[in-house]
Amino acid sequence: MLIYETDIASSYEAVDEIVPILLDAIKSKFMFMSDRYMFNINFMLREILNNAVEHGNHFDPEKRVHCRIDYKVPVLAFIIKDEGEGINLENIPTEAHHPRELLRVRNRGHQTIRDMDFDIRIVGTEVKILLNLNQGERLWKNNY
Numbered sequence: 123m124l125i126y127e128t129d130i131a132s133s134y135e136a137v138d139e140i141v142p143i144l145l146d147a148i149k150s151k152f153m154f155m156s157d158r159y160m161f162n163i164n165f166m167l168r169e170i171l172n173n174a175v176e177h178g179n180h181f182d183p184e185k186r187v188h189c190r191i192d193y194k195v196p197v198l199a200f201i202i203k204d205e206g207e208g209i210n211l212e213n214i215p216t217e218a219h220h221p222r223e224l225l226r227v228r229n230r231g232h233q234t235i236r237d238m239d240f241d242i243r244i245v246g247t248e249v250k251i252l253l254n255l256n257q258g259e260r261l262w263k264n265n266y
Contacts, residue, residue: 178204
């Protein structure tokens with residue numbers, strides 16, 4: 123089921139404008155989702171969209187960032203696609219890296235997102251972030 127789909131300009135301002143709209147779309151479908159997970163989704167969206175704007179499209183006003191949110195039981199999927207050259211997976215830190223190294227590497231956002239229970243899949247210029255909604259009580263308010 124499509125939750126929301128849009129294209130945005132390659133600017134931080136466009137990210138700041140679209141994230142509250144995306145969060146509202148999610149809240150309207152999943153009104154019992156906990157504040158913790160809404161915080162995590164907010165963080166994740168800003169990190170991934172800002173990366174697409176900065177590292178993918180290099181703030182090029184001619185390039186757009188495509189954002190789509192889908193739901194297929196039990197997974198909420200966030201698909202972000204920029205018009206850049208793609209991500210070099212070897213530059214993304216893994217859990218094997220020492221925590222002090224992560225603080226020195228700009229790509230530490232991907233690890234933080236993984237630590238927030240998201241699964242990240244990258245193919246070319248498309249980043250797919252998956253959140254399994256069957257994760258138990260901590261995902262829902264009032265134990266729903």
